[in-house]
Every structure is written in C-alpha cells, then in structure tokens.
Amino acid sequence: MxxxxxxxxxxxxxxxxxxxxxxxxxxxxxxxxxxxxxxxxxxxxxGTHKSKERSEMSGSTRKLIRQKGSGGARRGDINSPVLVGGARVFGPRPRNYxxxxxxxxxxxxxxxxxxxxxxxxxxxxxxxxxxxxxxxxxxxxxxxxxxxxxxxxxxxxxxxxxxxxxxxxxxxxxxxxxxxxxxxxxxxxxxxxxxxxxxxxxxxxxxxx
Incomplete structure (x- = not known):
C-alpha cells in the first residue's frame, strides 16, 4: 500500500x-x-477502592434483639449489614487489576x-x-x-x-x-x-x- x-x-x-x-x-x-x-x-x-466491612466499623456490639421470634432478620449488633448505616458485605478492597x-x-x-x-x-x-x-x-x-x-x-x-x-x-x-x-x-x-x-x-x- x-x-x-x-x-x-x-x-x-x-x-x-x-x-x-x-x-x-x-x-x-x-x-x-x-x-x-x-x-x-x-x-x-x-485499584484503591475500599469500603468498610463489619469488623472495621465503630459501634456497639450489643445484641439489639433476640436471635429468634421477632419475625425479622437476625442482627448481631448496630454494624449489621441489614441496617441502614451498617457495614457493607463483600465490599471492594484495594487490588491490582x-x-x-x-x-x-x-x-x-x-x-x-x-x-x-x-x-x-x-x-x-x-x-x-x-x-x-x-x-x-x-x-x-x-x-x-x-x-x-x-x-x-x-x-x-x-x-x-x-x-x-x-x-x-x-x-x-x-x-x-x-x-x-x-x-x-x-x-x-x-x-x-x-x-x-x-x-x-x-x-x-x-x-x-
């Protein structure tokens, strides 16, 4: 050509x-x-993305409600992912792409x-x-x-x-x-x-x- x-x-x-x-x-x-x-x-x-997981958040570890009988989802403490403002499940972590x-x-x-x-x-x-x-x-x-x-x-x-x-x-x-x-x-x-x-x-x- x-x-x-x-x-x-x-x-x-x-x-x-x-x-x-x-x-x-x-x-x-x-x-x-x-x-x-x-x-x-x-x-x-x-690859610097990061969100806090349950063990990294500050908050009381007091159990909010009993494990069974409430009719709702079980939640261990205030950092539970099922609560608004709670931790993120399997959030992004720093990694090399x-x-x-x-x-x-x-x-x-x-x-x-x-x-x-x-x-x-x-x-x-x-x-x-x-x-x-x-x-x-x-x-x-x-x-x-x-x-x-x-x-x-x-x-x-x-x-x-x-x-x-x-x-x-x-x-x-x-x-x-x-x-x-x-x-x-x-x-x-x-x-x-x-x-x-x-x-x-x-x-x-x-x-x-």
Missing part, C-alpha cells in the same frame, strides 16, 4: 511511502485486539489495529516536523492545512519532540506519541492516524525486534 507524503502546508511533496503489508495488510484478529485493549484499560485502574499478555499477542493486536486503519483509509503521512517553539496555533494551522482538524488525531513521531508535544498538549482531540509508545487502544481511539515520515520505518523496526 502506497501513501503520498504531505508537508505541513497540506501539499503533496511528490514522495511516496510504502506501508509494509506484513503489518498493515494482515487480516485483523478481533480477539487479540479485545485482549490488548482490556489489558490497557485494566492497567489504567488505580493488571494481568500479563504475551509479547506476540500484543504485537498481533497492534498490527491488527493498524490494518483496520489502513483498510478504512484513516492513515496519513506527513514530512518529519519540528517547531521552533511550542505554539498551539502552529499545530492548529498544520491540522487545518491537512484537513484533519475536525478529526480525533493521533500523531506518531519517530522520537521525542518536546516542541511538537507541547504545541498539541492543550488540544482536546489530539494525542502525540512516539513509535515506541504505540499501543492498540490509542490506534483504535483515533479517527486519523498521522504518521511522521520517519515513523513508518520506526514502526517496521518495532515489529522486527
């Missing part, structure tokens, strides 16, 4: 980039995509996500860009020139570029990452995948490793 390379003014440079069919041309695997996105979302969870996925599964998931973007013609290639200073208006002008300002944009750079990152940081529908940070969730979450020219080779190398 060949794509034209655009400059930041939105004009074609005459150069072409060939996307690797072993990455962008595979048959997507929906199950591994689900697994990888599930792991990504699980890793975002802090992360789980392991094999490297080959995660690689296949990223390839599948890239293949979906290629099928839907949601990939653009732009010349390697660098701003002299962090300026959001320069990034907005580039997005307007490329006619992607109305889309949810994921810009993939070959390496860290502080000025580009800071220029896009305040834009709600724009995310800037490096090729090494590429993940399935971010790829699927955008409606336009904007690749810097050198990022195409960087992504190829990423899957060769």
């Amino acid at each position: 060949e794509l034209s390379v655009f400059n930041i003014s939105g004009k074609e440079t005459g150069k072409k980039v060939t996307l690797n069919d072993a990455i962008y041309g595979i048959e997507p695997n929906d199950h591994v995509i689900w697994l990888d996105v599930k792991q990504y979302m699980a890793n975002q969870r802090q 992360s789980f392991k996925l094999n490297k080959k599964v995660k690689a296949l998931a990223r390839k599948s996500a890239l293949a979906y973007k290629a099928k839907e013609n949601q990939i653009m290639v732009v010349e390697d860009l660098s701003f002299d200073a962090p300026k959001t208006k320069d990034f907005v002008a580039m997005a307007n020139s490329l006619q992607v300002a109305d889309k949810k944009l994921l810009l993939v750079l070959p390496d860290q570029n502080k000025n580009v990152y800071l220029s896009a940081r305040n834009l709600q529908r724009v995310k800037v990452i490096t090729a090494s940070e590429l993940n399935t969730y971010s790829i699927l979450d955008c409606t336009c995948l904007l690749l810097a020219e050198s990022s195409v080779a960087a992504i190829d190398n990423l899957f060769k490793a």
